[in-house]
Amino acid sequence: MPGEFNPHLTYRPGKGRFLGWILLAVALAVLLLLAIFVPPPGQTEPGAGILNSFENMPLFWAAFGLVASLAMAVILKKLVLPCILLPEKDPCPPAPEKSVTDQAADNAPESPARRIGGPA
Amino acid sequence: MIAPLLYHPAFYLLAAALLLAVFPPGRKFERLAPLLPLAGAALGLLAVILLYTTSGQVRAALSAGGVWTYLSVRLELFRIDRLSLLFAAIFAIQAVLGFIYSAHIRERAHQIASLAYPAGAFICVFAGDYLTLFVGWELMSVASVFLIWLNRNPASSRAGYRYLLFHLLGGVLLFSGIALNYADSGSWLIARATGDGELSAGHLLILIAFCVNAAAVPLHAWLTDAYPEATVAGAVFLSAFTTKTAVYILCRVYPGLDILVIAGAVMALWGVCFAVMENNARRILAYHIVSQVGYMLAGIGMGTALTMNGAAGHAFAHILYKGLLFMAAGGLLHALGTADLDRMGGLAKRLPWLLVLYMVGAVSISGLPLFSGFVTKNMTIAGAMADHYGVIALILELAAVGTFLSVGLKLPWFAFMGAGSKMPGKASHVPLKKIPWNMYLAMSLSALLCLLIGLCPDLLYRLLPFGPDGMIGLSESGRPDYTPYSYGHVLQSLLILGFTALGFALTRRILAPKHGRLADFDLLYRLIGRGVADPLGRALAFADDRLSGFWRNPGLRLLMFKARLVNFFDRKVIDGTFDNTARGFRGLGRALSFLQSGNLQAMVGAAALLAAAAVFLALKLGGD
Numbered sequence: 001m002p003g004e005f006n007p008h009l010t011y012r013p014g015k016g017r018f019l020g021w022i023l024l025a026v027a028l029a030v031l032l033l034l035a036i037f038v039p040p041p042g043q044t045e046p047g048a049g050i051l052n053s054f055e056n057m058p059l060f061w062a063a064f065g066l067v068a069s070l071a072m073a074v075i076l077k078k079l080v081l082p083c084i085l086l087p088e089k090d091p092c093p094p095a096p097e098k099s100v101t102d103q104a105a106d107n108a109p110e111s112p113a114r115r116i117g118g119p120a
Numbered sequence: 121m122i123a124p125l126l127y128h129p130a131f132y133l134l135a136a137a138l139l140l141a142v143f144p145p146g147r148k149f150e151r152l153a154p155l156l157p158l159a160g161a162a163l164g165l166l167a168v169i170l171l172y173t174t175s176g177q178v179r180a181a182l183s184a185g186g187v188w189t190y191l192s193v194r195l196e197l198f199r200i201d202r203l204s205l206l207f208a209a210i211f212a213i214q215a216v217l218g219f220i221y222s223a224h225i226r227e228r229a230h231q232i233a234s235l236a237y238p239a240g241a242f243i244c245v246f247a248g249d250y251l252t253l254f255v256g257w258e259l260m261s262v263a264s265v266f267l268i269w270l271n272r273n274p275a276s277s278r279a280g281y282r283y284l285l286f287h288l289l290g291g292v293l294l295f296s297g298i299a300l301n302y303a304d305s306g307s308w309l310i311a312r313a314t315g316d317g318e319l320s321a322g323h324l325l326i327l328i329a330f331c332v333n334a335a336a337v338p339l340h341a342w343l344t345d346a347y348p349e350a351t352v353a354g355a356v357f358l359s360a361f362t363t364k365t366a367v368y369i370l371c372r373v374y375p376g377l378d379i380l381v382i383a384g385a386v387m388a389l390w391g392v393c394f395a396v397m398e399n400n401a402r403r404i405l406a407y408h409i410v411s412q413v414g415y416m417l418a419g420i421g422m423g424t425a426l427t428m429n430g431a432a433g434h435a436f437a438h439i440l441y442k443g444l445l446f447m448a449a450g451g452l453l454h455a456l457g458t459a460d461l462d463r464m465g466g467l468a469k470r471l472p473w474l475l476v477l478y479m480v481g482a483v484s485i486s487g488l489p490l491f492s493g494f495v496t497k498n499m500t501i502a503g504a505m506a507d508h509y510g511v512i513a514l515i516l517e518l519a520a521v522g523t524f525l526s527v528g529l530k531l532p533w534f535a536f537m538g539a540g541s542k543m544p545g546k547a548s549h550v551p552l553k554k555i556p557w558n559m560y561l562a563m564s565l566s567a568l569l570c571l572l573i574g575l576c577p578d579l580l581y582r583l584l585p586f587g588p589d590g591m592i593g594l595s596e597s598g599r600p601d602y603t604p605y606s607y608g609h610v611l612q613s614l615l616i617l618g619f620t621a622l623g624f625a626l627t628r629r630i631l632a633p634k635h636g637r638l639a640d641f642d643l644l645y646r647l648i649g650r651g652v653a654d655p656l657g658r659a660l661a662f663a664d665d666r667l668s669g670f671w672r673n674p675g676l677r678l679l680m681f682k683a684r685l686v687n688f689f690d691r692k693v694i695d696g697t698f699d700n701t702a703r704g705f706r707g708l709g710r711a712l713s714f715l716q717s718g719n720l721q722a723m724v725g726a727a728a729l730l731a732a733a734a735v736f737l738a739l740k741l742g743g744d
Contacts, residue, residue: 024625028618035615038607065616068521069623072396077630081397085636 028062035059124185124198127171129164129212130242130256136160137235140228154223154558157231161219164242165212172205183248193308196248202585203432203592207245207368209583210436211238213569214360214443221447221562222353230270234357236263241361245368249308250298250326253369257294257333260362261287267354268346276349282642283346286339290332297325313373314423327374333366334417336383337390340410341642344394347409348402348459352450355402359446360439363409367416367435372592376423384421385515387414392522394640396530399633401449401459404531405442408485411519412438418516419500422507429584429600430499436580437492437573441484444566445527448478451559452535455552461534461633468536470552473560475536480567482532484574486524489613492570495577495604498613502602521620528617529624530631577604 035058125131136156143149143156171179179200186198215238222234236259243256261284268280301322302308313323328339335343347358374380391411395404412434419431451474452467453459468475484491487498497520504513573580581599585592588601603609624631715726 021625024618024621028622031611031615031618034611061612061615062619064517065521065619066623068518069525069620070627072393072522072525073623073627073630076393076396077627080393081634081638084397084639085634086639088635088637 032059032062035062124182127167127182128186128198128242128246129167129208130239130246132160132163132167133157133215133235133239133242137232137239140232140235145228149228150226153226153228153231154219157235158216158219158223160235161212161215161238164238165216168205168208168212171200172209186246186248193251194249195252196309197243197252198246199248199310200246201592202583203368203372204245206432206436206583206585207364208242210439211241211245211361211364214238214439215357217443217562217566218353218357218360220565221356221450221559223558224556225353227270229266230351230354233263233266233270234353237267237357238361239263241365244365248310250301250310251308253310254291254295254298257365258291260365261291264358264362267357268350270354271349271351273349279346279349283342286332286342290329293325293332294329297322297327297329300325310369310372312375314376319377323373327370327377330366330369330373331383334363334370334413335387335410336413336417337386337410338641338644340387340390341640341645343409344403344406344640345642347406348400352454355450356443356446359405359409359442363413364435364439367413367420367431370417370420371428371432375420375428377421380417380421381509381512382421384414384416384418385512387411387417388516388519389414389522392519392526394638395526396522396631397638398526399461399635401452401461401464401531401535402446403459404526405445405449408445408523408527409442411523412442412485414519415497415500415516418509418512419503422500422503422509422512424503424507425586425588426506426600426602427500427503428586429581429602430496430501430503432586433499433580433584434493434496436583437484437496437570440566440573441481441492441570444477444481444563444570445485447559447563447566448474448481451555451563454559455555456550457553460635461531462635464535465537471536471555474555474563475532477560477563477567478532478536479528480570482528484570486528486617487520487613488528488617489605489610490571490574492573492580494574494613495580496573498604498609499600499602502609517616521616524617524620525624525631529621530628530633533624533628534633 039058136159140153140156143152171182174182183196183198183200186196188195188197218234218238222230225231240256240259240261240263243259244253245256247253247256265280265284265287268276268283270276298308299322301320304320304322313319313326319327332339332342343363347355350358370380388411391407391409391414395407395411398404398407416431416434416438419427419434422428449459451471452464455471455474456464456467458464480491484493487493497516501513501516501520504510504516578599581602584600586600714722
């Protein structure tokens with residue numbers, strides 16, 4: 001159908017999941033091998049401060065990415081979110097309907113002031 | 121004065137807005153509504169290109185011609201240097217893209233607001249003095265709020281009012297700062313405030329005002345509250361101009377201000393943390409504006425040539441990819457009627473090109489090599505590392521992880537891939553509204569530009585404004601001494617992003633979106649608002665109660681007495697005078713009509729009466 005991709009390129013739950021894991025594992029393995037065996041020249045830039053010692057570890061950024069993403073997901077979604085999640089509604093609700101006392105005031109007998117302004 | 125105006129992009133946008141405003145409705149207007157704004161924006165872009173291609177002498181002449189003395193105040197409407205040109209260029213590009221995206225809209229008010237908003241941004245960018253800047257700022261505030269209100273639902277109305285209140289507060293702070301600064305220095309000119317000692321009180325107020333517009337935490341909640349409630353096209357415009365105008369001013373006035381480093385790092389992390397938890401796609405992107413502007417503020421605060429160029433370049437790239445992301449999220453909203461992730465899923469097959477275009481924006485913001493974010497964001501981080509800001513660099517990298525996790529993985533996964541949906545009939549099966557071709561065209565052009573900058577970073581680097589000494593160049597190239605595509609940079613980015621993807625794959629069930637609204641600083645604003653409004657309201661209610669009591673008792677009685685007095689006077693004096701006069705005239709009339717009746721007996725009787733009266737008078741007078 002025009003406007004749609006070849007079905008082989010689109011996501012199909014259940015069928016592509018395993019392939020996705022394999023591809024991710026291969027890509028990460030290649031990156032790790034590169035980081036371990038072909039470290040970037042001049043990795044430590046002058047004056048990099050506290051990062052000097054970490055950056056020289058070949059797997060630092062890999063571990064950083066994994067740990068940071070796991071920590072963010074778990075801490076934020078499991079610990080923080082339950083504390084700050086409010087029901088979905090507009091934070092400033094519209095003016096409420098008139099209260100019982102307001103309605104009673106509306107139905108009260110006319111004051112002298114209203115009588116003056118009223119018809120003779 | 122006329123020639124410089126023709127080079128000013130705001131002139132064309134305001135002219136188009138004026139034409140649209142006065143054009144009579146009808147079929148011609150229907151045809152003109154999409155073309156006129158696009159033509160205005162295209163002419164604005166052409167003007168910026170001409171400014172880039174003119175020589176330094178011509179620019180100086182244009183700047184001099186743009187000086188206008190009004191009430192003995194020297195206003196500089198047209199300051200042209202590499203910094204103003206860079207921001208004008210990206211504003212003009214984004215205005216054109218925005219008007220292509222909104223070309224199907226026929227609503228006059230929407231198009232006029234969309235034109236006036238970037239016009240205000242251009243006025244700010246080229247302003248050489250604070251008064252001109254203030255005019256542009258207020259024009260932006262007023263025009264942008266209509267892009268929220270025109271969504272025409274209760275939530276957008278209330279969000280628009282809150283947005284307007286916040287920007288009015290910013291305007292008051294800005295004007296107070298400008299006035300104090302003038303009292304201190306005797307000058308209205310916009311000049312660097314940092315470098316010699318502490319900030320003056322005026323500059324401090326101006327800084328706070330611009331931190332409001334830059335959405336610095338904790339002054340940011342107006343952005344995440346209002347932008348998701350704007351119209352589909354309005355959000356694209358909103359994502360580009362307000363915060364980046366603030367970044368431009370901070371670049372110009374406050375380079376090297378340490379507090380901005382801290383503020384930027386907090387913003388970068390705060391934005392992504394909320395984006396990871398948020399459910400609404402457009403609100404996720406709004407939180408990422410806060411985060412990405414944080415990178416820019418950190419770069420400005422460090423104040424070296426590399427970080428300043430990184431901030432300016434990142435603003436350029438950010439406008440493009442954030443515009444693209446808002447366009448794609450707007451496409452989802454347009455097609456599906458909702459931007460909530462928990463109501464989406466399984467849309468990849470039905471909106472495949474939208475997914476592809478969204479992903480270009482997503483990997484750009486995440487800093488994947490070959491895309492625009494990689495060549496600009498890393499400049500600031502590298503500058504931080506080189507300038508002994510190791511912890512800040514680490515925080516910015518952490519924010520990069522959160523960015524990829526939320527915008528690059530979570531949002532597309534749950535919108536396009538995830539099969540679960542709570543909507544009746546599921547998002548993967550509900551009928552979708554067709555996305556107009558012009559929206560796809562604007563997204564495609566934005567995606568191409570993101571890719572172009574990523575592939576050819578020198579195209580952008582040549583435009584960067586700051587020279588090796590950190591000063592703004594007038595015409596010479598500010599090409600930074602930075603190579604983005606080094607083996608180390610590419611490998612580092614791929615490792616971070618790759619292992620973030622692994623982290624997402626392991627935790628995607630935890631990251632499943634939950635319906636609800638996150639309590640952010642807007643909750644605090646409302647608490648403060650209530651804290652102020654409640655006692656004030658009670659005091660006013662007390663005063664009102666007392667006044668009403670006075671009115672009901674002595675006041676009302678006094679009034680009743682006065683009314684009775686007036687009533688008596690009215691009845692006895694005024695009415696009596698009029699009534700008796702009328703009675704007298706009535707009797708006279710009757711007598712006259714009686715005399716004119718032609719009755720002989722009556723005439724004789726009257727003559728006898730008159731004669732008797734005459735005799736009586738003669739006798740009376742003669743006797744005296």
